[in-house]
Amino acid sequence: MSDQPEQHEEIVRRLRDEAGARAPAGLAGDVMRRVRSEPRPNPRRRPLLVLLAAAVIIAALVAGISRLGGAGSGSASGGSVPERASSSAPRTAGADAKANSIVVDGVPLATLSTVAKHARHAGNALFASPCLGNSLYLLSVPYTAWDAVRTRLQQSATAVSASPTRRVRVRLRRLAPGSTPGAITVTCP
C-alpha cells in the first residue's frame, strides 16, 4: 500500500517543500569570524615542513647509530655490546685489547676443548649433553690470561683445517683484575 508510486511522489514533494530548514541567523557570521581569525596553513610551506621533519628524523637516527657504534668500540661498558671478531673481519689488535667482551665465530670445537681442559668446572663434562648441541659457548677469562686465550681462539678460527671439524661461536668475557674465579670458566648459555 505504502509502496504506491503516487504516495512516494507525494512524500518526495512534501520532503522537498516542508523538511528544509533555514540556517540560524548569525551562523555565517560566526563561521566567518572564526575563519578570518584562523590562520590557515599555507600549502606552499607544507613540503618544506615535511622535508624539515624528515631531516630531523634522519639526523636523530644517524646520531643514534653513531652513538651505538661508539659504545661498541669504546668499550668501557663491560661488554653490553659485544664486539665481534670473526674470521672474515678480524679486529685490530689495539681494538681487541681494549674490548672486555668479544665474540669469536668459527672456533674449532677441538681448540675450545683444549682451552677448556684447564677450565674450572669444565673438563669433558662441558661437551657432554646438554651442551653438546650448542653452537655458542661463554668463556670467562681471567684478566691476565685474556690476550693469550683471545689470540689462540682467533687464530684457530681463521686457520684452515684439512679435516672436517665442528666449529662453534665463543663469547669471551674478560674478568676484572683480581676477580674470582682466577681460572677460565666455560658455561653453556
Place this chain on the structure above:
Amino acid sequence: MTDALAIPLRPTTRGAAYHAPVRLHDASDEWLAKRSARGDADAFEQLVLRYQDRLYTLALRITLSDADARDCVQDGLISAWCAIDRFRGDARFSTWIYRIVLRKAYDTLDRRRRSADPSEEIAAVSHDRSSDDRLDLIAALSALEPEFRAAAVACDVIGMSMEEAAEALGVPAGTVKSRLHRARARLAQQLEVNRTP
C-alpha cells in the same frame, strides 16, 4: 554585500590580457574553492552563504538537535577552510562539503550513543514533534533510523543526485537507492497511519 564584490584576476603568464572580472556571486563553486585555497576569505564566505541552509538542514535532520546541527555546520565549515587546499576538484565542491558536515553529524550521533544518555535524543525528537501530538512529516522523518533518514534528507530534501548522495554518504549508489525507497515507504506508511482516524 559580497554580491557587489568583483575580483579581477591576475594577468595570465602567457600574455598581458586580463580575464574579465568575476563577480563572486556568479562564480562557480570550484572557482570559489580555488580562490579560498589561496587564502581568499571573501570567496569562502560566498560558499558559506551559498551552502549554509542546505548544510544546516542536513545536520539538523540527522542530529535532530538545533544546537548540535549548528555546531556541526560551524565545525564542518572551519574544517573545510583549513583543508580546502586539499580539495582537488575531482568531486564537486558540494559533495565534498556535504561529506564533511555529514561526518560531523554522524560523529555527534556516535558520541551520543557512547554517552548512553538517551534523554538527549528523546528531547531532540520531542522538540521536533512540534506543538500538536500528531506525527507530522518532520516527526515521521525523525523517527527513521539515521541511515534511512540520511538518504531521504540527502536526496529528497537537499536534492542530491543518487550518485552524489552515495559519495557524500560513503556507500554504494545501490545502497542509497534501497535506503531511499525504504525511507519513503516508511514515511508514507507512517503518514497514512497518522491520517487514519
